[in-house]
Amino acid sequence: MKEIGRVGFMEKPVPEPGPGDAVVRTTKALICTSDSHTVQGGIGPRQNLTLGHEAVGIVHAVGSEVRDFRPGDRVLVGAITPDWSDLASQNGHPSQSGAPLGGFKFANTKDGVFAEYFHVSDADGNLAKIPDGIPDEAAVYCADMLSTGFMGAEKGDIPMGGTVAVLAQGPVGMMATAGARLRGAGLVIGVESVPSWQKLARTYGADEIVDFTQEDVVERILELTDGQGVDTAIEALGADVTFQTAVKVTKPGGTVSNTGYFGEGEFVHIPRVEWGVGMADKTIASGLCPGGRLRMERLLRVLEKERVDPTLMTTHRFSFDEMERAFEVSDKKLEDVVKVLVGFPQ
Amino acid sequence: MKEIGRVGFMEKPVPEPGPGDAVVRTTKALICTSDSHTVQGGIGPRQNLTLGHEAVGIVHAVGSEVRDFRPGDRVLVGAITPDWSDLASQNGHPSQSGAPLGGFKFANTKDGVFAEYFHVSDADGNLAKIPDGIPDEAAVYCADMLSTGFMGAEKGDIPMGGTVAVLAQGPVGMMATAGARLRGAGLVIGVESVPSWQKLARTYGADEIVDFTQEDVVERILELTDGQGVDTAIEALGADVTFQTAVKVTKPGGTVSNTGYFGEGEFVHIPRVEWGVGMADKTIASGLCPGGRLRMERLLRVLEKERVDPTLMTTHRFSFDEMERAFEVSDKKLEDVVKVLVGFPQ
Amino acid sequence: MKEIGRVGFMEKPVPEPGPGDAVVRTTKALICTSDSHTVQGGIGPRQNLTLGHEAVGIVHAVGSEVRDFRPGDRVLVGAITPDWSDLASQNGHPSQSGAPLGGFKFANTKDGVFAEYFHVSDADGNLAKIPDGIPDEAAVYCADMLSTGFMGAEKGDIPMGGTVAVLAQGPVGMMATAGARLRGAGLVIGVESVPSWQKLARTYGADEIVDFTQEDVVERILELTDGQGVDTAIEALGADVTFQTAVKVTKPGGTVSNTGYFGEGEFVHIPRVEWGVGMADKTIASGLCPGGRLRMERLLRVLEKERVDPTLMTTHRFSFDEMERAFEVSDKKLEDVVKVLVGFPQ
Amino acid sequence: MKEIGRVGFMEKPVPEPGPGDAVVRTTKALICTSDSHTVQGGIGPRQNLTLGHEAVGIVHAVGSEVRDFRPGDRVLVGAITPDWSDLASQNGHPSQSGAPLGGFKFANTKDGVFAEYFHVSDADGNLAKIPDGIPDEAAVYCADMLSTGFMGAEKGDIPMGGTVAVLAQGPVGMMATAGARLRGAGLVIGVESVPSWQKLARTYGADEIVDFTQEDVVERILELTDGQGVDTAIEALGADVTFQTAVKVTKPGGTVSNTGYFGEGEFVHIPRVEWGVGMADKTIASGLCPGGRLRMERLLRVLEKERVDPTLMTTHRFSFDEMERAFEVSDKKLEDVVKVLVGFPQ
Incomplete structure (x- = not known):
């Protein structure tokens, strides 16, 4: 991202790790709709910012204080990288460390992973x-898609055998x-309609x-639940009308769990x-x-x-040098895209 | 309440208890702002409905299946009287038994306590x-004011030593x-401004x-919390603007607890x-x-x-035959009224 | 059960329902190890008590106050039948209504379901x-086996992706x-060893x-969890040594969830x-x-x-007139029995 | 502590802070019964270990990465100093970071605060x-006594208006x-008996x-709770018999909260x-x-x-050069001691 509305390749030096940090050589990454939000200015103006927050790779270098990781380790990093000793983390909300949504650093307050x-x-x-049996292209989904989608279910406080509506079946919804x-x-x-x-x-x-x-979503969900509404409604789109539907289809005593932006x-x-x-x-x-090891x-x-x-959500695959086309497919939601996987040269 | 917008005395027969029920002779009651909402049509049209849901009294009669209460017992009854075997109660939400807000029966789906x-x-x-040491005029506050106000604090998930804002200091807010x-x-x-x-x-x-x-409420609360916002904001008025303020002054990871109608x-x-x-x-x-024994x-x-x-919240006292004036004082919020206590003839 | 240590058939009249009650004609029942405990005197002396607490059947008669069930309905009843308005139920613990373990009435404080x-x-x-698609012989497992076994998992507070040990794989453990x-x-x-x-x-x-x-259970479980221990250990046997193992294999911050008697x-x-x-x-x-509708x-x-x-747990099937043999198989754990299903004459 | 069973003064160099660390000049400290446990070998052999984990002081030096503290700041430090990015901390249990009870570092895995x-x-x-209005001799109680004692109440999940028994009224019990x-x-x-x-x-x-x-504790507590037992029993002594009593006096559905060692x-x-x-x-x-900022x-x-x-718990005051007598008073529980406050030369 060069500025709001404009993306492209840039040359940047390989970063250096601080004492507790690591530098990772990217192998696979996924493009996220929030990358599009960012380019459209959703988090404010940014200049010459590397995009991307979903990636796996190989450890390239570690700082002197790092105990458990060594160059060559195949690793996953969460989209959210909290400051664990921050007051918000101590309060049980590491994703909010440093500032509201402050754990979201990649492609926000620092360069992202599309590099x-x-x-x-x-x-x-x-x-x-990453355990041996799990390929990079599966592991990379943990960074954001599994973590965010599962959070929707976890915060929804679903009773065993309870009823749930998931509003919108994009990758987070799935x-x-x-x-x-x-x-x-x-x-x-x-x-979902697609x-x-x-x-x-x-x-x-x-x-x-x-x-x-x-069909009328509220009516249909009430019908499917004998008129009672669901125990949990998960908003997985970030649209006002969907949120309203979520409130409407939730029974008294139930939970609306929001994952949408x-x-x-x-x-x-x-x-x-x-x-x-x-x-x-x-x-x-x-x-x-949620992020963290x-x-x-x-x-x-x-x-x-x-x-x-x-x-199964990987509908499109591109190599890193096709990044611009890859981004376009994701951004414009072409060809019923679910997720776009980007492979990096090894 | 004779119809929407019109109140007055009526003659009705003394009710009979079913097998598990009781009939209580009222000694003290409190007037609530929700009584005003009801008269204004807030819960829909009602005809010849006895108002009131905050009362204490003496058991007059009990049904054949009642085990623990006898005529002559001095008793408190919650404003909300749940159906305890209803599915909502089994789900941990007795106030929603039977229907949304279905535990709210007095002066809603049956005659209330101003009789x-x-x-x-x-x-x-x-x-x-009611234990011997507690006078009727104190016990009657448990029916709704303590139960609702405390619920605001309990649902607010206040950490020990945490920060709390209570928006509006009417009786529930207090x-x-x-x-x-x-x-x-x-x-x-x-x-509060009064x-x-x-x-x-x-x-x-x-x-x-x-x-x-x-002063600007949001600014001032942020100032009082070193810019962080509160752990818990309790809405105790039922006004959209107050609710918005509650969201604004709550820190990331915090809770907005709503008690307002x-x-x-x-x-x-x-x-x-x-x-x-x-x-x-x-x-x-x-x-x-919350209601229940x-x-x-x-x-x-x-x-x-x-x-x-x-x-200390009892700013006004009337006898039952002054009910119309009592209601007017509460309804129109005259003379900085907090709560109006009504004494019944014994 | 005629007295401690002695079982056999007895003639009793068909029960009559009270106003809120029902009488059910049994179709299928399961024998439980707690039936053996009861016969051995585990809950104290009992005389001429009908055993059994896991059953499904057809509604035979209902009391005048019953709203939602009619003769002919195919129904399941939980092994535990709480008094829903009891203080323990209001406190969120219906299985403890009336007395400690007081929700356990069948074959304890009233006649059971082997009739x-x-x-x-x-x-x-x-x-x-019971919904149409579910046969009696499946539904009957909900009464106790699913409800108790699942409770072990629910009270274990298992994190998504967490590690769990289930100690003993009898029917509740499974x-x-x-x-x-x-x-x-x-x-x-x-x-498990069998x-x-x-x-x-x-x-x-x-x-x-x-x-x-x-192998050494503690050592092996620590090995399987990289030396950390499990997030949750579920005791599903009711043996002191198993309980001790459960505590040992649980990581700091984890939960031991006991289902055993x-x-x-x-x-x-x-x-x-x-x-x-x-x-x-x-x-x-x-x-x-847990019980209840x-x-x-x-x-x-x-x-x-x-x-x-x-x-899949039904290893043995008997008809009601073979009840004595059925009980013996379950009681003495013959032939690697898991659960014994008893069919009643229709 | 020189070795198990032997204490005395030693000379040690002033410690140096690492990049994220601080060195604090002690002003006030409290002696804890766990210091006695340590000297008796309760956490294993230790040699030439500085005791003490409850202290306040003035920041003497900070490392280069410290953001919010400067030399001269008057500060409190918790008895437990977690590694906040450890897996146990990420799991919500910072006191267990690094190892079981691993957040307990002072006078355990590193020198303590009696220096x-x-x-x-x-x-x-x-x-x-420490805010201006709070004297050192009050603030120092937060390090362990308030944090541990309050934890007993918090983990006890006390309902509003619920019943609680606190077993033993030493400083943590108080x-x-x-x-x-x-x-x-x-x-x-x-x-309590004293x-x-x-x-x-x-x-x-x-x-x-x-x-x-x-009197018989169990009997008396049941009497005080109308035979029901308490919602929450807090063990604040660390004695097997007290723990047993705690289980006995807790009602079904209640919580035994253990703070004792x-x-x-x-x-x-x-x-x-x-x-x-x-x-x-x-x-x-x-x-x-619990520790942490x-x-x-x-x-x-x-x-x-x-x-x-x-x-009010400070029954005895000594200066640092009277440390041996101070320790003896605490260790042998002389003169109905509750807590011994030690003042350091300024």
Whole structure:
């Protein structure tokens, strides 16, 4: 990203690690819709900023204080790299360390991962070794997609056998669907209109699909839940209307779990009556992708034991020198793209 | 309440208890702003409905299945009388039993307590004996004011020594203030403009008072918390602007706890940016006054051990035959009224 | 059960329902090891008590106050039938209503389900309709096996991708294994020595099996978790030594979740050093099988959507007139029995 | 501590801070019973180890990476100084970072605070500035006594208006008593036999005192709770018999919260029957004193706003050159000592 609205290649020096840090040589990366948000100015003006926050690679160099990682280690780094001793981290919210959303550093407050080499702060706290059985192109999904999608399910406080609606089946929504299944949901309803995405959502565990272009979503979800509404509604799009639907389809005492990034408007709107005029025990939870070594190790275990196969979401593959086209496909959502995988020269 | 907008006395027969129920002879009652909402049509049209949901009295009669209560017992009944075997109750949300807000029966789906006698369903589950040391005029505050205000603090998930803002210091706000202190808050900031209410709020534990007519509330609260915002913001008014302020003054990872009834507008508005674009780990909790015997027994213990003295909120006293004037004072918020206590003939 | 140590058939009249109750005509039932405990005097002396607490059937009669069930409905009833308005239920612990373990009424404080007809209190709160797609012989597993086993996983507070050990793979252990998988465990280690049970445990989701007759369980589990211990250890046997192992293999900050019934000895022993001398943030949770309509409906949804197939545990089938032999097989654990299903004449 | 069983003064060089660390010049310190445990060999052999973990002082020097502290700052440091990026910290259990109880470094894995200067790792994460209104001799109580005692209350999950028993009213027990009050307990029962400690316990909020030399503790606590037992029992002694009592007096569904250090025996004993044979929903929680800047800031706020005055526990004062006598008084529990404050030369 050269400035708002303009992207392209740049030459930059290979970064140097500080005492606790590492530099990683990128092998695979994924393009995220938030990269598009960033280019459009969603997080404010940025100049000559390297984009990208989903990557795996090989450790190239480590600082003198790093204990557990060595050059040559194959590693995953979360999209979010918290400052673990910050007050927000001590408070249980590492993604908010330093500032609101402050754990989000790559392609925000420092250069991102769409480069041959990238810098990782606090290597011992933020890297995770990739077990042998997991290929790079699977592991890279843990950085953001699994972590964010699963968070939607975890914050949704799904009871065993409970009912869940996941609103929108993009890659985060699909992983929220898989996450809802992994938390023991008894009924997972996916809302989606694109046929190929609907199909993939079913593969990831949606028991029912509601197509908002064909039917009234609120009505249909109430029908599927005997008029009660769901225990948990996961917003996985970041659209005001979807958020409103989430509130409406959640039963009294249930939880709306937000994973979406809201990029527009002064307000996000809670429908007053369906929110029970503020008194129906409906909780609205929200969060930013959890990061850190422990999180990444646990997500890698989920892959290692084949609970979920995220590589089904890889609809497009490009090499790093095709990055501009790769970005265009993701940015403009061409060809029913789900996720674009970028391979780096080795 | 005879119809929307019109109140007055009516003659009705003394109710009969079903097998598990009780009939209580009223001794003291409190008037609530929700009674005004009801008269204004806030819960829809009602005809010839007895108002009132905050009362204590003497058991007059019990059904054949009632185990623990006998005529002559001095008792408290919660404003909310849940159906305890309902699915919502089994789900941990008894106030939502039967329907959204369905535990709210008095002066809603059945006659209320502004009568010489009133009916209580499931006496063993919903009544509590008043210990000898607690006068009626104190115990009656447990029915709604303590239960709702404390709920605001409890759902706010206040850390020991944490920071709390309570937005508006009406009677529920004052009890939320007291509740925040009882949960171990290290700093309680009350927002209020009426001088006599400010003073009472300090008595109930507000360490700081912010007067929204004199200063910018958001700015001032951030200043009082070293720019960080509070751990918990309790909305205790039910106004959209106050709710927005609550979101703004809450730190990332903190909780907005709503106790207010929102009576107007299609939407309640979440300020998008200050909500962290949906990603700042800010939780919005909400609820309806908890009821039931266990809750009432615990609240009575709080009074018995003199943790809080709610009778300081009694600014006005009337006898039952002055009910119309009593209601007018409460309804129009005359003479800096906080709560109006109504005594019944014995 | 005629008295301690003696069982046999008896004639009793068909029970009558009270106003809120139902009488159910039994179709299928399962024999439980707790039935053996009861006969051995585990819950004290009982005379002429009908045994059994796991059953499904057809509603035969309902009381006048029952709203949602009618004669002819095919229903499941939980092994535990709480008094929903009791103080323990209001406190979130319905299985403890009335008295410690007081929700356990069948074959304890009232006649059980090994009879052509049995009585269910609070039909609306304690029965659940069985969806058409689920056969009786599957649904009957929800009453206790799924509910108890899943509880072990739920109370274990398993993090997504976390590590879990389930100590003993009897039927409750197998369902705890399945439950751990349903809660998103990344590694489930089952401890078991019987080969056929090991095999079934793998089918239900054990990633690794540790045979305590072949290796040191603590050592092996530490090895499987890189020396860290598990996030959650589920005790599913009720043996002191197993409980001790559970504490030992749990990492600091982890949870020991107990589902076992401890029938012997004055004490259950916590190994002092491995418990971190009382300071290692290890939580010991415990509980009794959750019951109630909501729980049963959720468990039935788990079966309906084919998350788990409990019928694989049915190693033996008998008709009601073979009950004595059926009980003997279960009681003496003959022929690698897992569960014995009893069919009633229709 | 020179070796097990022998203490005395030693000369050591003033420590140097690493890049993120600080060196603090001690002003006030408190002696803890765990110092005695250490000298007796409770944590294994140690040689020439400086004792002490409760201190405040003035920053003497900081490393180059420290952002928020400067020489001259008056500071508090928690007894526990976690490694915040460790996996246990990421898991929400910083006191267990590095190893079980690994956050406990002072006088364990590094020199303690009974010295003119001591070293603090991760200054930004582990120090807290002391507000002007709080004297050193009050602030020093936050390091361990408030943090541990309050933890007992917090982990006890006390409901608003709930019942609590605190077993033993030593300094941690007194702060657990104060903590129980700060969490909103409606009844706090302190168990203690020493008259001067009983009196102080009442000052800190014990509503009732049970003297175990005069009456049966279990019987008396059941009597005080209408036969139900308490919601929460806090073990604040570290004795097997006290722990057993805690289990016995806790109601089904309640929590035993352990703060005590268990120094003896192979096992800690759970009374089987009173634990509900493993099925009464009684949770046993445990933990080690929480540390870190956020915790210390919150505790200081509790002092600043005068919620609790810990200085009432200071029964003895000595200067640093009287350290040997000071230690003897604490170690041998002479003269009804509660806490011994040590002043350092300035």
